Amino acid sequence: MDRFSWSNGLLEINETLVIQQRGVRLYDGDDKAKMDLGVALLSTHRLIWRDIKNHECCIAMPLSQIIYFEEQAAGIGKSAKIVIHLHQVPANKEPGPYQYSKYSYIKLSFKEHGQIEFYRRLTEEMTKKRWKNTPVSQPIPTGTGSQAGKTRAVGIVGIERKIEEKRKETDKNISEAFEDLSKLMVKAKEMVELSRSIANKIKDKQGDITEDETIRFKAYLLSMGIANPVTRETHGSGTHYHMQLAKQLGDMLQAPLELLSPEDLVNACKMFESLKLPLRLRVFDSGVMVVQLQSHSEEEMIASALDNVSEKGSLTAEEFAKLLGLSVLLSKERLLLAEKMGHLCRDDSVEGLRFYPNLF
Amino acid sequence: MSFEWPWQYNFPPFFTLQPNVDTRQKQLAAWCSLALSYCRHHKLYTLDVMEAQESPMFNNKKIERKLSMEAIQVVFEELRKKGNLEWLDKNKSRCLVMWRRPEEWGKLIYQWVSKTGMVNSVFTLYELSNGDETEGEEFHGLEDWMLLRSLQALQTEGKAELFTMDDGKGVKFF
Numbered sequence: 001m002d003r004f005s006w007s008n009g010l011l012e013i014n015e016t017l018v019i020q021q022r023g024v025r026l027y028d029g030d031d032k033a034k035m036d037l038g039v040a041l042l043s044t045h046r047l048i049w050r051d052i053k054n055h056e057c058c059i060a061m062p063l064s065q066i067i068y069f070e071e072q073a074a075g076i077g078k079s080a081k082i083v084i085h086l087h088q089v090p091a092n093k094e095p096g097p098y099q100y101s102k103y104s105y106i107k108l109s110f111k112e113h114g115q116i117e118f119y120r121r122l123t124e125e126m127t128k129k130r131w132k133n134t135p136v137s138q139p140i141p142t143g144t145g146s147q148a149g150k151t152r153a154v155g156i157v158g159i160e161r162k163i164e165e166k167r168k169e170t171d172k173n174i175s176e177a178f179e180d181l182s183k184l185m186v187k188a189k190e191m192v193e194l195s196r197s198i199a200n201k202i203k204d205k206q207g208d209i210t211e212d213e214t215i216r217f218k219a220y221l222l223s224m225g226i227a228n229p230v231t232r233e234t235h236g237s238g239t240h241y242h243m244q245l246a247k248q249l250g251d252m253l254q255a256p257l258e259l260l261s262p263e264d265l266v267n268a269c270k271m272f273e274s275l276k277l278p279l280r281l282r283v284f285d286s287g288v289m290v291v292q293l294q295s296h297s298e299e300e301m302i303a304s305a306l307d308n309v310s311e312k313g314s315l316t317a318e319e320f321a322k323l324l325g326l327s328v329l330l331s332k333e334r335l336l337l338a339e340k341m342g343h344l345c346r347d348d349s350v351e352g353l354r355f356y357p358n359l360f
Numbered sequence: 361m362s363f364e365w366p367w368q369y370n371f372p373p374f375f376t377l378q379p380n381v382d383t384r385q386k387q388l389a390a391w392c393s394l395a396l397s398y399c400r401h402h403k404l405y406t407l408d409v410m411e412a413q414e415s416p417m418f419n420n421k422k423i424e425r426k427l428s429m430e431a432i433q434v435v436f437e438e439l440r441k442k443g444n445l446e447w448l449d450k451n452k453s454r455c456l457v458m459w460r461r462p463e464e465w466g467k468l469i470y471q472w473v474s475k476t477g478m479v480n481s482v483f484t485l486y487e488l489s490n491g492d493e494t495e496g497e498e499f500h501g502l503e504d505w506m507l508l509r510s511l512q513a514l515q516t517e518g519k520a521e522l523f524t525m526d527d528g529k530g531v532k533f534f
Binding site: 219315339342345346347348349354356358359360 | 368371372373375376378379380382386387392407424426
């Protein structure tokens with residue numbers, strides 16, 4: 001946080017605002033910064049942050065300070081963040097809120113969402129590095145041509161360039177979207193070939209189906225979510241595949257790169273306890289299933305829900321979700337649980353469903 | 361004296377039938393109490409359900425909440441089970457509200473009878489409910505059907521006997 005300098009928040013002549021996002025809290029390394037919630041603004045040149053309540057408190061940092069940055073996904077009770085790693089403090093840096101910091105990275109915590117878009121725009125700006133070209137519109141050197149001709153060329157070429165960029169972007173998006181599909185198609189092709197070979201062997205009664213082929217076939221079936229039909233193993237006894245999957249999920253909730261069937265995911269999650277992983281699959285009365293940290297005890301959740309509701313007088317599921325940075329679905333389940341335990345009661349009217357502390 | 365609303369009346373969840381069983385029990389108890397107090401205060405002995413839904417008893421205009429018809433029926437069923445309500449028709453559109461049960465009225469009447477040394481006397485029903493002597497007593501102005509039931513209750517206890525005269529009913533107290 002010692003890379004920031006005080007700023008009046010006004011943009012320079014050639015500086016443009018790219019995106020702004022409310023509800024951002026700053027972190028000095030892993031520690032919460034001394035400021036409250038604010039608005040984070042990204043311009044072509046700088047990263048600016050302004051306190052929501054006190055507009056005088058405004059700080060900025062040139063984008064050139066950024067070495068690299070990464071996303072930190074939201075967790076249970078945690079908002080999504082962007083971690084930004086920074087160069088050393090330049091000697092000529094203007095004073096800012098922090099004289100010194102032991103960290104050379106900061107975090108932006110997005111309490112009111114917006115992390116995905118902000119990250120995307122930051123990536124764009126850090127790629128384009130527009131702060132290096134100070135003039136607004138850079139005339140494209142066309143070599144020869146009159147003055148008037150040059151200006152016209154800039155205009156048209158600029159538009160053409162934009163169209164080309166957009167086309168490349170679209171292409172990239174489409175090919176990314178189809179990457180998974182092409183992986184699936186490759187697997188499908190292998191499977192089709194294998195099943196064809198087995199089918200032929202059966203038809204022609206041509207020798208035995210090798211053990212290797214059988215294993216491969218079973219593996220393909222499993223990866224499509226079909227439980228092994230030959231040995232009739234269920235998830236209860238745990239197939240090797242599910243065990244491996246559960247372990248992987250336990251690590252960082254990162255699924256393998258192949259497409260994963262819902263049944264496989266649920267079966268793997270059911271094994272968390274037996275594999276002594278610190279995650280649990282939890283099923284609510286409504287049937288909604290969530291994966292949560294084992295440390296998340298019911299009492300804690302209910303107590304915190306009651307605190308939040310009492311503090312605000314009453315809350316809807318949407319308001320509660322926003323407050324905690326949770327999905328609406330999960331926040332509703334939590335409120336319903338607290339109601340079931342008798343800590344909350346409901347007010348159901350044309351205005352919607354609201355939860356109050358149970359004063360009865 | 362204006363009616364004093366209980367605190368629940370201004371608590372929005374009070375007007376939503378609570379799914380949690382324990383919470384609902386407390387809620388219904390409060391509604392029964394409110395309904396009976398309201399009727400007692402305004403000396404209401406019969407209710408029309410449709411009218412009741414719009415009356416201040418079940419409709420708090422200040423917080424823009426009112427009990428649904430379904431919830432009102434649940435409250436009324438509770439009152440019926442406790443002996444404070446009786447349906448007048450099969451469609452459950454009108455009911456008698458006994459914010460005091462016949463036995464309780466009977467007890468009050470008998471207390472007055474013994475206090476004034478009128479045991480073994482005979483009264484017409486009219487004298488009891490509208491006579492000068494009973495002026496100021498709580499049962500003064502009691503509607504006929506309720507008076508009759510109260511005396512029938514006393515009769516069951518052996519403390520009174522009803523009989524019919526030329527121009528109406530009478531009662532003797534023992």
